[in-house]
Amino acid sequence: MFDGILRRTSSLTWRHPRALLAAILLFAAVAGFFGHDVERHLSAAGFADPASPSEKASRVLADELGHSAEPGLVVLVRPADGDVLDVADPAIRAEVGRLAGQVAKGEYIGRVDNPLTAPDPAATGLVSTTPDGKVTSLVLAAYLTDPDVEDKGGVADESVRKLVKSDLVDVGFGGYAPSFNEVNDQTREDLTKAELIAFPILGILLLLVFRSLIAMFIPLVVGGLSIIGTLLALRIMSSFVDTSLFALNIATALSLGLAVDYALLIVSRHREEVAKHGYTETALRNTISSAGRTVLFSGLTVAGAMTALVLMPQRFLYSIGVAGGVVGILSAVMAVLVVPAVLAWLGPNVNKFSIRTGPAVSDASTGWLRLARGVMRRPVLVAVATTVALLTLAWPLADTHLTGPSSQAVPPGAQAYGVTQYLNANYPRAVMEGVSLTVTGEVSDAELERLTREVGAVAHVDGAVPPFQRVSDDLAVTTLALDGPALSETSQDAVREIKDLSVGSGELLVSGNTARFIDQKVSLAQNAPMVVGLIVLLTLVLLFLLTGSVLLPLKTLVMNALTLSAVLGILVIVFEKKVGASLLDYPGPYAVEVTSMVFLFVVTFALATDYAVLVMARIKELRDGGMTNEEAVAQGVARTGRIISAAALMIAVVFAAFAVSPVFFMKQIAVGMALAVIIDATVVRALLVPSLMRLLGEANWWAPKPLRRFHERFGIREG
Structure with missing residues (x-):
């Protein structure tokens, strides 16, 4: 596999390096021209499953009412100076009316409630008063025409902010749409910040690792x-x-990480070959035949694992799946084409402006060799102790609490954060976290009244449930409030109990932030087994093609699972138990974001398998060259130890740079990914790999005869 491709690549990169690099630069120019404005064409995160019951309810209401049943955006109106908003002042009333009209002009705004137009403003729940009845603030509640509040809500928020300005009163913007829109804006800023942090550090590390200003x-x-x-x-x-x-x-992040990984492997192997053959075509051909093959295979495994996410219906996950799949393939292909072409073109000049401190990363490490041999002298003790340690770190997972996107998740310092805090303290939860009940079908008034009473009897429903309002003969709707935050356990329990109620021959649909989060967890639980199954199958097949072994792929799965469990356990310790959270400037919510766990599972498996490929490929090469299993393991770990640990450190820097983000789930993902690569490249590769391979001995390479014959014909080996 890859033999013909690698031979042609070797010939092309040696004989026509400048032409090849020019063609690649042309590709980059074309891709940059058409892809430079991609951000304008992308949507917001997309954590919801479009086929979930809550999304179905939102679409039904949007179609029938022309807008949602609960406000997606609120405008908080407070006095410009002083503590009291004089709503009896005609100027104030006229200004509030004007602002409501401006809100109504916003994109995707279907309805605006102005409490001052109601007979009793206080009864609307949109006015905050002092104990003696003086108005301190009021809210203009805006209902969106599109149920995709994460994306279209952002468009609505931006258009309303341009329209709604006042010199007479103070205005602020809150609710789910503004909160999520500010999270999206923060994410764009975080990308720039992360690059500004990561690139200088990465540059220094690359110089230390490659020891040349050109090679770095x-x-x-x-x-x-x-x-x-x-x-x-x-x-x-x-x-x-x-x-x-x-x-x-x-x-x-993934592109930079894999680029470092693959370039480091190829350059390091080329230096080995140059030491034997000089700057010749033979050295380049041997490099591409060995390291190039490993890089292509590794890119394929990363792409396969990441692409499994396309099975998830959430826009956030399937988009990352496609992006990760493309990154895996492109990083490998670019590394195999660009790095050898540059090496062939520059020759010895690739090491110009070099620094000569310490051994090269390509050198076999005596420290890693001694460690591997020491581990293999006590394989049972090391394997058991390491496994127990990783499982201990994973133990907090048994008692974790999950969270998701909500108006509570907007980072401190954002405009919507202060408004959200004020609204939570001074207004009913229905203003920002209402729960809408939609009944479809032929249902009588008596059945709707019975349902209202039953819903009112559910624990944690706050206050009286408003009567259902008929939108048509076969559609009725009401909106209620719960007494806790939208994603709290009590609110989720209340919504689950409401969803279990029946209403004659009709169907009861529940929407709102709480119902959306419940449906999100259900969707992830239903679709995750397909993703996990596909990743496991791809890992088994691809690693079998690499090693010709049945046991080594299974061992890799076990080690990957240990790495992942330990990482998720540490996330619970830090972000839920608050151990070290202050060091990361993490203000909450103190729970693990549910979609991030799925993402971390896939990316951790992809990168852990990537490292497994790098080590296994070298061990197999050495064993096929005549070494015993034990010696091949020790030398394989010694010759890849510096490379993998250096690559892991640099990848961790790239991911950790995103931890500066105040967006809670970005911070959790960044910390999780940095931990994953460090744990896998050090603890797992240094301790578990040699100990388990020593325990299995020659059985490492066992496969049934039919599979051996299959591997002899289709497997990965040096040409």
């Missing part, structure tokens, strides 16, 4: 080309399906 730029070029190509892919994708903005962040 090679992975940055590969990463840049991969990013540009991915921008084009996302631009094309966005023309056909809604694509999430967050795919950009992941594409950037």
Whole structure:
């Protein structure tokens, strides 16, 4: 596999390096031209399943009412100076009326409630008063015409902010749509901040690792080309399906990480070959035949694992799946084409302006060799102790609490944060976190009244449930409030109990933030087994093709699972138990974001399998060259130890740079990914790999005869 491709690549990169690099730069120019404005074509995160009951209810209401049943955006009106808003003043009343009219002109705004037009403003729940009845503020509640509040709500928020300005009163913007829109804006800023932080640190590390000012730029070029190509892919994708903005962040981090990984492997192997053959075609051919093959195979495994996310219906996840798949393929292809072409073109000049401190990362490490041999002298003790340690870190997962997007998740410092805090303290929860009940079908008034009483008897329903209002003969709706935050356990229990109620021959649909979160968890639980199954199948098949073994792929799955469990356990310790959260400037919510767990599972498996490929490929090469299993393991770990640990450190820097984000789920993802690569590249590769391979001995390479014959024909081996 890959033999013909690698031979042609070797010939092309040696004989025509400048022409090849020129063609790649032309590709980058074309991709950059068409993909540079991709951000304008991307949608907001997209955590909801479009087929879920809550989304169905939102669409039904939008179709019948022309807008949602609960406000998606609220405008908080407070006195410009002083503590009291004089709503008896004609000027104030006229100004509030004008502002309501301006809100109604906003995009995707279907209805605006102005409490001052009601017979009893206080009864609307949209006015805050002092104990003696003086008005301190009021709210203009806006209902959206499109149920996609995460995306279209952002458009509505931006248009309303341009329209709603006042010199007479103070105005602020809150609710789910403004909160999520500010999270999206913050994410765009975080991408720039992360790059400004990561690139200087990465540059220093690359110089120390590659020991040359020229060579250190090679992975940055590969990463840049991969990013540009991915921008084009996302631009094309966005023309056909809604694509999430967050795919950009992941594409950037993963592209840089894999570029460092692959460029480091190829350059390091080329230095080994140059030491034997000089700067010759033979050295380049051997490099591409070995390291190039490993890089292509690794890119394929990363792409396969990431692409499994396309099975998820959430825009956030399937967009990242496509972006990750493209990044995996592009990073590998660009590394195999660009790095050898640059090495062939520059020859010895690739090491110009070098620093000569310490051994090269390509050198076999005596420290890693001693560690591997020491581990293999006590394999049972090391394997058991390491496994127990990782499982201990994973233990907090048994008692974790999950959270998701809500108006409570807007980071401190954002405009909507202060408004949200004020609204929560001074207004009923229905203003921002209402629960809408929609009844479809032929249902009598008596059945609706019975349902209202039953809903009112549910624990944690706050106050009296308003009577159902008929929108048509077969559609009725009401909106109620709960006494706790939208994503609290009590609110979720209340909504689950309401969803279990029956209403004659009709159907009861529940929408709102709480119902959306419940349906999100159900959707993830239903679709995750397909994703996990596909990743497991791809891992087993691809690693079998690499090793010819049945046991090594299974061992890799176990080690990946241990890494993932430990990482998620640490996230619970930090972000839920608050151990060290202050060091990360993390203000909450103190729970783990549910969609992030799915994302971390996939990316951790992809990168852990990537490292497994790098180690296994070298061990197999050495064993096929005549070494015993034990010696091949020790030498394989020694010869890849520096490379993998250096690559992991740099990838961790890239991911950790995103931890500066005040957006809670971005911070959790960043910390989780940095931990995953460090744990896998050190604890797992240094301790579990040699200990388990020593325990299995020659059985590491066992496979039934039919599978052996299959591997002999189709497996991965040096040409």
